[in-house]
Amino acid sequence: MDDQICPRCKTTKYRNPSLKLMVNVCGHALCESCVDLLFLKGAGSCPECNVPLRRSNFRVQLFEDSMVEKEVDIRKRVLRDFNKKEEDFDSLRSYNDYLEEVETIIYNLANNIDVINTNKRIEQYKKDNREQILKNKTKLSKEELELENMLEFEKAQEELRKKELMKLEEEEKKKKLRDKEALIDELMFSTEDANNIVQTFAQQAQATKEEFKLPPPVTRATQFSTGIEFGQQAFLPLPKVDEGEPFVYKAPVVEMDGPVPPSWQQLEDAGYLKHVRGETAQDRAGGYRANISCLRALQEALVGLYHVSERTELFDCAEG
Known part of the structure; x- marks a missing residue:
């Protein structure tokens, strides 16, 4: 909140919660009051970089970081002309090089790196690809066409x-x-x-x-029962792999070295559970059971009672 401050009047969001910051093409922010004062004479420049500004180019700042706001604006402006699709290229490599070039242009403009040459580069591209740019602007991609058909269907249903x-x-x-x-x-x-x-x-x-109750609206299916969306290529089935013999579960053998613990039924019949706190509804939802806790306590108490170490056996033999 302290970072949101107008550089001209120094008003912060903390002192004025209704502060509305606005940004222009240069990426620097001004509050709405300062924008009105700046254009009282009909023209103005940015207080930080002295770039000539227009009142119509100011818009409300959506992001806290003005650099992000500037990059978003530049990206929209550049992608209006650099609107080629993957099908316009002969190979994926050429398409990736094209995307890298676009990102380089956006980065240079957003960070004020070689701005003059970058703008010349954009103008040259627009001049060389004028027909392709106009064609791509009027041509809807396959995804946009499917989305438009879905919207028309939903509108008609509504x-x-x-x-x-x-x-x-x-x-x-x-x-x-x-x-x-x-x-x-x-x-x-x-x-x-x-x-x-x-x-x-x-x-x-x-x-x-x-x-007179209205039936629920009809929804248009957008994907197959397998989860694959319309327009996407279905995946081929995976080849079966011989994984050997199937797994067979074998109960583990626990060496108690002590008396055999009682069964679940013996815990209830012999009254062991009378001395254990019963579980509540919340405990049962979490997986706690009184008989499990009781049996675990008995196992820990009885385990190892019959265990005899080798050292003890030798000592008994020596005494005998």
Whole structure:
């Protein structure tokens, strides 16, 4: 927040939360008030780099870093002319060289490196590729064409849905009006209980509401059941590889060197779980069970009770 400061009036975002910074082609920011004061006489220049500025070129700063804002603006301007696609090149290598050239131009303009020669380079490219640039501007790519068709389909579906909704609302209004008149007539001339009459008409109104409920909108499929999007090349099946014998699970053999621990059923029947805190709903959701905790404690307590080391055996033999 402290970095957002107007270089002319020194107003910060901290002192003025409603501060709105604006940037121009040079990439330096000014607050909205300073922009208005700068162009009171009809023309102005940047306070930091003295570049001549135009009031129409100022726009609200979207990024905190003005250099990012400047690069985004330059990138949009350059890519309007450098609009070739991969299909315009004979090889992938040529296309990658073209992309590298574009990035070099954008980097030079964003960092004020050899600006004059870079602009001459851009003008020469526009002169040499004028027909190709105009052709690519009018030609939609395959992705843009698919997106446009999807948008047109969704727009048509939305218009149709609006018409159906208006028609259903009109019919529902007429039905409510008829039901209201019928309810009044029933209450005036019927000898039945008024509460029963009102309850019956309320149930009929709920049924009418369900009848005029609009069905969900139709969504157009954009991909196959395998997850591959339309327009993309499907992948070929992978060749099968002989991985040998299938894996067979074998339960591990645990050397207790002590008494055999009780089973799950014996834990409950013998009353072991009476001395263990029972699990709550939150504990069960996390995977905790009281019988698991109890069995683990018994295993740790009994393991190794029958273990006899070699040193102890030798000592007993010597005493004997």
